[in-house]
Amino acid sequence: MTRRLFWKILIGFWITFLLIIEGVWLIFTLRDAPPREHEIAQSRLVAEAQLADAAFALEESGMAGLDALLADWPAALRARFGLWGAGATLPMADNTLTREAVAADGSRWTLSYDATPVPRVRPGPLDVPPPMIYLGIIGGLVFSAGLAGYLTWPIIRLRGGFATLAGGDLAVRLAPRMGRRRDEIADLAKDFDAMAERLEALVSQRDQLLNDVSHELRSPLARLQVSIGLARQNPERFDAVLHRIEDEARRIDAMVGELLSLARAEAGPPPGDDYFDLNSLALAVIGDARFEAEPARLTIASNLDAGRVEDVLIAGDAELMRRALENVLRNAIRHAPAGSTVSVDITPGPDRVAIAIADEGKGMAEADLARMFEPFVRGAGAHQGGFGLGLAIARRAVLSHGGTIEGHNRPGGGLEVRIELPVAPT
Missing domain, CATH: 3.30.450 (Beta-Lactamase)
Structure with a gap:
């Protein structure tokens, strides 16, 4: 590797050092001070x-x-x-x-x-004393070489780190190699490590998602193949087998739709020149949820029903946020026991608004709370359907709007999901 920057710094500072010495000598020789x-x-x-x-x-x-x-x-x-x-x-x-x-x-x-003092003999501009010449050559060379090495050595490490990262090794880290440096180059190495960690996490999530998708699709595809084989072996059951194939096709279609929603949520909302009223959006989602909750005799309670919550303006994608609230509320309905109550409360603040959605079910194991918003993660009640993508979509949607989402078990039983979103400036 050509160390062009090293030689530029070395020669540049060396020449500068020599010029400084020559300049000092010129000032000394041109200064005509009276006899002391x-x-x-x-x-x-x-x-x-x-x-x-x-x-x-x-x-x-x-x-x-x-x-x-x-x-x-x-x-x-x-x-x-x-x-x-x-x-x-x-x-x-x-x-x-x-x-x-x-x-x-x-x-x-x-x-x-x-008795007039003997006038000083003014030396020429190039009659630099030998000690000063030696100081300029040797001292300047040592100083310039040290400075050039100090500046170029971490840059060479950074270049090697980028090459390693480009080669596919996402575990490379540079901050430990910077030693005790506390300057902008060390900060650059820390930024590189943060970028590498983020890339490693994204690639890991992508690989995990692909693995989960392939695992989820394997079962319906296997059932499709079995159904086709049964139809060929027993034509008399063709109608029943066809109905089975339709069910599996609908299941695959629903899963693909959930994955597309997840991809859209990860892409983030459009530019923040679109606004929507959170209260109106939540009331629409609650209305649809009450219709779905009727068969289980569930009650959807909300502090919005009294009409005393002030309007909240949010900047972002209304459809994406509607999908997020709908997924969290449906998850609560799915895990709530029959005849219980699911609450949806909105608490506006000066800068952020809080949305709390809680059920009276069994809650989740503490070990699962940290993973509940990851794709294809199911807690208790997974037998009731779903692909484990709803809460992942909700999390991506909330994060893309600059908010936060977290879940915790309620002291009296059940799970509460709390969403906080920034309020659009008025």
Whole structure:
């Protein structure tokens, strides 16, 4: 794999480091600061010492001794020294020091010395000291390599994780491989893990659904094959066998219809520019349920009957929500004992509305409550019909509207399903 980003970061930061060093050196060389006080004091001390030496040589050895002393001085120091005869007018400057001396032959002289600090020699812009060059090359290389590795190493891990995920391994996780990082790249790895977990759950649910569908279809298809075989072996029972085939065909058709409803619920509602009145929808569902509950002598009670519940506006698909309420209410009717009561209560709130549908049946085992909204899961009373898709459809419909749904056993017996939906803003 080509590590293009690594080399881009390495070379880019390395060059930047070198340019910073060169820029600092340019600022240093171009800055023309005046001599500092200690430099002036040091120059005066040197000037006084030079004058004292020259005066001593002149007094002890005359002009020959002074010339011998000046010959040992550097040219720059000799240029600062001056010798003046008695009565001469000296061109005095601000930093010029003078001293009177009497030569060995008795002549009088005045010695002068320019104590101006030696001007600094301004280096060229490319005359970078070797230590700074070494710092730029070695230090910049180490810093840039570390930074490039720090940034590209997790990206390489992310790329490998995506490749593994694309290869079909949905169990790959990247957050544990990020070490102790606490930055945006570590957050990206956590988001990747969340995506992988979601994909793994969806694929697992799909596989489980396909397995459940194949299992549910196997029985009616097997009965169809048996019926066809009986019709061929015994033509006299053709009418009875045909009636059996029609029943199994209707059963398969109903199951396919439930699966289509489940797929529609999973697809979610249309864009939220459609609104419906929850109370009117619930009253329509309760009216249909009362008609179906008459043979079992069940009573459908609701706080909507008194007309004291304020109207509730919901954004979403009215038909999909009607199907959800209908499935939950039918499930309660199916499990309620004859002569009992099924209640449907709506409690509006400022932001959300609660719908509670409860029966007086046996309830569900605690182990089944967590799975009651999964496809093809049946609790007690499964012998009464149904495919175990009704509550799964209800859950998908409620979730697609931004709501929640949960079930729990009532203290006095029976099951209560509670639905909460967000209220459309007015």
